[in-house]
Amino acid sequence: MNRPSFGEGVAVALLGALSTSVIHYALIPLAPPQERLVWLCLLLGLGYGLYLLARSPTPAGRIGLLLAWVLAALFSATLFPSLWPLLLVQLGFIWLTRVWCFHRTPVAALLDASLLVFGTIAGFWALAHSASLLLAVWTWLLTQALFVLIPQPGGKTRREADGKEGFAAAERAAERALQRLAARG
Template identity: 50%
Template sequence: MSRPGFGEGVLVALTAALLASIVQSALGGWLPSYTLAHGLCIGLGLGYGLYLLARAREPAGRIAVPILWAGVSLLVALLHGGLGLQILVQLGLVWLVRALYHHGRPLSALLDLGLLLLGGLAGLWALEHTGSLFLALWTLFLIQALFVLIPGGPDAERRASATADPFETAERAAERALARLLR
């Protein structure tokens, strides 16, 4: 599966912002604002995490990660950690999934963390200045769409080896094939 692109990230941002706004409008009169805010936060975080897992090449953890994600999120909600803590937990889980599944190097993961924090601050700024959940989430997720531009993804080693010595490339391919046979 190919790495997600920026255009795809823009569509994800628009979808997330629209869905959250619709859910808030539909359930705003039925649920307490605290419960609705936590539910939206967990739902958006888990939904984005599932999207990231679906677009990852690595098949490991596709069942365990969502279960752990939901467990940690519900634990924070049940312990009444507050919405701020829930948002930080969701951002941390997004970063963890992107660092493990979409970035091949520590520097890439650190740049991603900076992008995530920038997006969170920009979303908070948009919420404070406009009062619009749609614009806050649109801003947050639109900035997150830029994560695909961070160099050093899981394919970086493969692309770098394409310019290496043909003998070394063949040797690495043979080692990978042998490792697959021994599994």
């Protein structure tokens, strides 16, 4: 599977911002403001995480990562009722997912962490200046769409390269085994 494109990230940003805004207004009669923000953070983080995992070229570890993400998010939301610990857990798992699935080098991982921090600051700036949750989420997700522009050596993800190298090694081993069998017979 190919890496996500920037255009796809823009579409995800639009969908995420609109969905978050609609869910926010749907939760107004059901929950107090602080609890609404916790639910929105949970849903937005897990939704974005599911998108990343669905687009990941890495088949190994996706279910375990998703399970760890859900458990950590629920544990954080239960143990610490404020938004900040949950937000840090969500950002940490977004970073971990992108590093696990899309980046090959420590430099790419650091650039991705910087992008997360910059996007979060930009999202809070948009919220402070517009008082619009839609614009804040749009700004944050739009900056996250830039993660696909982080350069990768060879243009492949770590898992794609490992898979091709592993296949080549297995092919060589099979050829050697066939040569040994042919030499015996």
